[in-house]
Amino acid sequence: MSAKTLYDKLWDQHLVKQRDDGTALIYIDRHMLHEVTSPQAFEGLRLAKRKPWRLDANLATADHNVPTTLIERAEGNKGIKDPVSLIQVQTLDDNCLEYGITEFGINDPRQGIVHVIGPEQGATLPGMTVVCGDSHTATHGAFGALAHGIGTSEVEHVLATQCLLTQKMKNMQVRVEGELGLGVTAKDVVLAIIGKIGTAGGTGYAIEFAGSAIESLSMEGRMTVCNMAIEAGARVGMIAVDETTIDYIGNRPYAPTAEQWEAAVADWRNLVSDPDAEFDKIVTLDADEIEPQVSWGTSPEMVTGISGQVPDPEAALDETIKRSHVRALEYMGLQPNQKITDIQLDKVFIGSCTNSRIEDLREAAKVAKGKKVASNIQLAMVVPGSGLVKRQAEEEGLDKIFIEAGFEWREPGCSMCLAMNADKLGAGEHCASTSNRNFEGRQGYGGRTHLVSPAMAAAAAIAGHFVDVRSLPANDANHAQEA
Amino acid sequence: MKKFERFEGVVAPLDRANVDTDLIIPKQFLKSIKRTGFGVNLFDELRYLDEGQPGQDCSNRPLNPDFVLNQPRYQNAEILLTRRNFGCGSSREHAPWALEDFGFKVVIAPSFADIFYNNAFKNGLLLVRLEEDEIERLFQETEEREGYALDVDLENQRIITPRGEILEFDVDEFRKHCLLEGLDDIGITLQDDAVIRQFEQQHREQRPWLFR
Ligand code: SF4
Numbered sequence: 001m002s003a004k005t006l007y008d009k010l011w012d013q014h015l016v017k018q019r020d021d022g023t024a025l026i027y028i029d030r031h032m033l034h035e036v037t038s039p040q041a042f043e044g045l046r047l048a049k050r051k052p053w054r055l056d057a058n059l060a061t062a063d064h065n066v067p068t069t070l071i072e073r074a075e076g077n078k079g080i081k082d083p084v085s086l087i088q089v090q091t092l093d094d095n096c097l098e099y100g101i102t103e104f105g106i107n108d109p110r111q112g113i114v115h116v117i118g119p120e121q122g123a124t125l126p127g128m129t130v131v132c133g134d135s136h137t138a139t140h141g142a143f144g145a146l147a148h149g150i151g152t153s154e155v156e157h158v159l160a161t162q163c164l165l166t167q168k169m170k171n172m173q174v175r176v177e178g179e180l181g182l183g184v185t186a187k188d189v190v191l192a193i194i195g196k197i198g199t200a201g202g203t204g205y206a207i208e209f210a211g212s213a214i215e216s217l218s219m220e221g222r223m224t225v226c227n228m229a230i231e232a233g234a235r236v237g238m239i240a241v242d243e244t245t246i247d248y249i250g251n252r253p254y255a256p257t258a259e260q261w262e263a264a265v266a267d268w269r270n271l272v273s274d275p276d277a278e279f280d281k282i283v284t285l286d287a288d289e290i291e292p293q294v295s296w297g298t299s300p301e302m303v304t305g306i307s308g309q310v311p312d313p314e315a316a317l318d319e320t321i322k323r324s325h326v327r328a329l330e331y332m333g334l335q336p337n338q339k340i341t342d343i344q345l346d347k348v349f350i351g352s353c354t355n356s357r358i359e360d361l362r363e364a365a366k367v368a369k370g371k372k373v374a375s376n377i378q379l380a381m382v383v384p385g386s387g388l389v390k391r392q393a394e395e396e397g398l399d400k401i402f403i404e405a406g407f408e409w410r411e412p413g414c415s416m417c418l419a420m421n422a423d424k425l426g427a428g429e430h431c432a433s434t435s436n437r438n439f440e441g442r443q444g445y446g447g448r449t450h451l452v453s454p455a456m457a458a459a460a461a462i463a464g465h466f467v468d469v470r471s472l473p474a475n476d477a478n479h480a481q482e483a
Numbered sequence: 484m485k486k487f488e489r490f491e492g493v494v495a496p497l498d499r500a501n502v503d504t505d506l507i508i509p510k511q512f513l514k515s516i517k518r519t520g521f522g523v524n525l526f527d528e529l530r531y532l533d534e535g536q537p538g539q540d541c542s543n544r545p546l547n548p549d550f551v552l553n554q555p556r557y558q559n560a561e562i563l564l565t566r567r568n569f570g571c572g573s574s575r576e577h578a579p580w581a582l583e584d585f586g587f588k589v590v591i592a593p594s595f596a597d598i599f600y601n602n603a604f605k606n607g608l609l610l611v612r613l614e615e616d617e618i619e620r621l622f623q624e625t626e627e628r629e630g631y632a633l634d635v636d637l638e639n640q641r642i643i644t645p646r647g648e649i650l651e652f653d654v655d656e657f658r659k660h661c662l663l664e665g666l667d668d669i670g671i672t673l674q675d676d677a678v679i680r681q682f683e684q685q686h687r688e689q690r691p692w693l694f695r
Pocket residue numbers: 063064113114115134136352353354413414417418435436
């Protein structure tokens with residue numbers, strides 16, 4: 001048998017039927033649902049008098065437009081002020097109840113961002129196919145799973161048939177070799193990758209992230225990398241299974257136990273690309289050339305190292321790039337050649353499915369400990385990815401570190417990542433954000449987003465502008481990447 | 484999806500080219516969590532004199548008397564006759580949903596926008612392409628006679644006018660099959676349900692830990 005990539009293996013293990021027209025049915029093991037993309041799918045089922053194919057494959061939670069202040073959350077769904085948001089959350093509750101789908105409701109301690117809670121519960125396992133009506137579903141690929149973001153009509157299709165109608169993608173491998181410098185994190189790695197291959201670099205491919213620097217990452221770090229595969233144009237991102245993966249899963253609520261655990265682990269060890277497997281495209285990055293990253297523009301590929309500067313559109317390679325840079329600088333209110341460290345900030349957001357896990361919060365807390373948020377920062381907020389992350393952080397005293405430094409400590413949800421709830425940027429405000437998209441208006445009309453790692457966001461909150469987290473005195477950031 | 488059966492329906496003429504999906508259903512209505520109920524807001528900007536809001540009771544809104552669908556003779560229309568490039572603009576599936584919810588089963592035009600064409604068939608709405616001169620004639624005949632109705636026979640790919648004239652049209656075999664059988668994407672996949680069940684059983688035996 002010919003050598004296979006990890007993606008080929010996962011595909012073959014789930015291929016139900018190959019059709020003549022090039023499309024294929026693949027079996028879906030786990031379907032995550034949230035309130036924004038599911039209501040019409042459920043209604044479609046109802047209108048066609050269909051039932052979900054397999055209830056226990058589904059897991060639901062409300063995350064996109066739940067409020068994140070304690071006062072609002074104390075009221076449960078009633079605390080949601082926007083009527084449309086309220087209806088969406090209520091509808092998810094009703095649908096899950098009606099069909100018998102497990103849902104972590106708004107104040108369940110297990111509630112949180114879908115891409116945080118799946119892995120946290122062990123509901124995402126190696127060798128699974130995972131889908132969700134959300135483009136950041138690739139996050140789950142960190143476990144050696146095949147994870148796709150899907151649209152509303154596909155949500156309905158998966159509910160009704162337990163299959164996804166799709167086409168096989170091409171294989172791409174992104175290798176990051178060498179050792180990451182102190183203070184350089186998974187977020188910096190993935191931003192550097194996007195900066196290198198561009199936001200369309202992965203279009204049509206399933207990306208496998210590999211190489212010694214990727215292998216050295218914790219599961220949290222690997223999730224951060226896979227999370228942003230879509231920002232590199234790929235619907236699917238994944239990382240091979242190793243000890244780190246297996247250690248993370250043991251004892252989680254949905255994980256296999258006893259003999260099944262042994263059998264599962266033996267099976268999972270095969271979830272790596274064969275040594276002589278062929279990729280349609282390979283990209284390599286040198287880990288020690290990656291420094292902490294900051295995005296300066298309105299697309300995730302408009303990114304540079306902290307020691308760098310805003311580009312001069314005049315120096316752009318072609319007219320199209322030049323025009324997009326001019327437009328981005330205008331929107332962002334930045335000058336050509338301005339130093340990144342000179343960008344003044346108004347708000348700081350630490351959270352989102354990219355960076356709201358316990359390790360992210362620890363990294364940020366290390367930097368914030370014993371410091372104060374700068375006076376020009378109007379709002380610095382930390383939004384844990386789930387109720388369980390929040391609880392763990394509180395047990396470790398991280399909440400106190402943040403609160404004493406002047407950060408707001410919030411309830412779990414997507415929050416200012418997409419500003420569907422009340423957490424928003426005002427027009428013209430600059431925000432250091434650990435989220436994944438810096439599109440115009442993403443965090444609020446006219447808002448200016450800079451994508452960074454949690455440690456860089458915390459350092460920026462303290463300084464009031466971007467600073468190189470590596471330049472801070474020893475005890476603070478030097479071990480930010482470990483933990 | 485309901486099976487598409489041969490029927491005779493009243494025609495409403497919308498004499499306008501390049502009707503985009505924004506005009507079919509304006510964006511403020513997309514926030515809904517439903518895929519039904521869009522009929523009252525179909526062509527909202529043309530149909531009413533005020534600006535519509537989602538969730539509003541439309542029965543008291545001021546109607547635009549000049550708009551064709553507001554004329555009593557077209558109240559029960561099931562066939563929309565219109566001009567070229569119907570359904571251009573954004574890809575929203577709400578456009579076919581709104582047309583169907585209003586009661587339309589067929590739209591006849593010289594041409595349609597690509598994505599809309601796909602979305603319409605997926606949702607059980609038949610789109611018929613006819614020649615410009617045939618369309619022109621249908622417009623005239625519709626104007627002339629109140630209650631003007633066409634006999635739509637998808638099986639034989641033809642439309643029969645009250646005078647007995649037969650207009651033939653082309654339609655992709657697969658799309659026609661799906662409409663006649665009432666199959667949407669899910670329905671098509673479910674034709675393979677035995678294959679899926681067999682796969683599932685085998686998968687469960689091999690990797691039982693994935694099923695919990
Ligand atoms: S945190 Fe942001 S990117 Fe992630 S699922 Fe929520 S809205 Fe989407």
